[in-house]
Amino acid sequence: MCIYAAPCPDIWTSFYEYIQIQIFRFFHIRSGVLTYVRRVSKTGMPPTMPKEQRTEMPFYENVFIARQDVSSQQVDEMTEEFSKLVSDNGGEVPNTEYWGVRGLTYRIKKSRKGHYVLMNLDAPPDSVQELERQMRLHEDVIRYMTVRVDELEEGPSVMMQSRGGRGSRGDRGERGGRSRDDQLRTD
Numbered sequence: 001m002c003i004y005a006a007p008c009p010d011i012w013t014s015f016y017e018y019i020q021i022q023i024f025r026f027f028h029i030r031s032g033v034l035t036y037v038r039r040v041s042k043t044g045m046p047p048t049m050p051k052e053q054r055t056e057m058p059f060y061e062n063v064f065i066a067r068q069d070v071s072s073q074q075v076d077e078m079t080e081e082f083s084k085l086v087s088d089n090g091g092e093v094p095n096t097e098y099w100g101v102r103g104l105t106y107r108i109k110k111s112r113k114g115h116y117v118l119m120n121l122d123a124p125p126d127s128v129q130e131l132e133r134q135m136r137l138h139e140d141v142i143r144y145m146t147v148r149v150d151e152l153e154e155g156p157s158v159m160m161q162s163r164g165g166r167g168s169r170g171d172r173g174e175r176g177g178r179s180r181d182d183q184l185r186t187d
Helices: 015-030 072-088 125-137 178-186
Strands: 002-004 036-038 059-067 092-108 111-122 141-149
Touching: 059 072, 059 125, 072 092, 072 111, 072 125, 111 125, 111 141, 125 141
Parallel strands: 002 036
Antiparallel strands: 059 111, 059 141, 092 111
């Protein structure tokens, strides 16, 4: 539990204020409530970092699945619409990938297949929230997921890499079947 102290400058304004806070903490600790006092700025909100010290915007990966009965051209238009939404809210979409129509593990909104699209985002959290809200309201989007990542991948994603580039699976050996069953019967 966090209790915000009254608005104050960088240091406590008076000894009286310091004593009040210590008494407040003492009674809350005795009552079994774990609290700590956090300073707030004169506006009444916790202090924030100056703009010069802020880091760049976080990176996100967004995957959405569109219904199977829409065309790939409509999926491209939806992707452009979502990219424009992100850029209008102060972010950018450096990369998008269309993964094609793939089967779903289970039925979602009466669909067995869907168009999969990956969007890499370099955007503020408010922009991502608005993107997710628009995806939730869009009738052709059946699922979406946004994940925050430390850095965006260079080149194609794992889903777009060819199987030949992933290496061979090697000799897997005997997998059973009739010969194995025959051995069990003879023993």
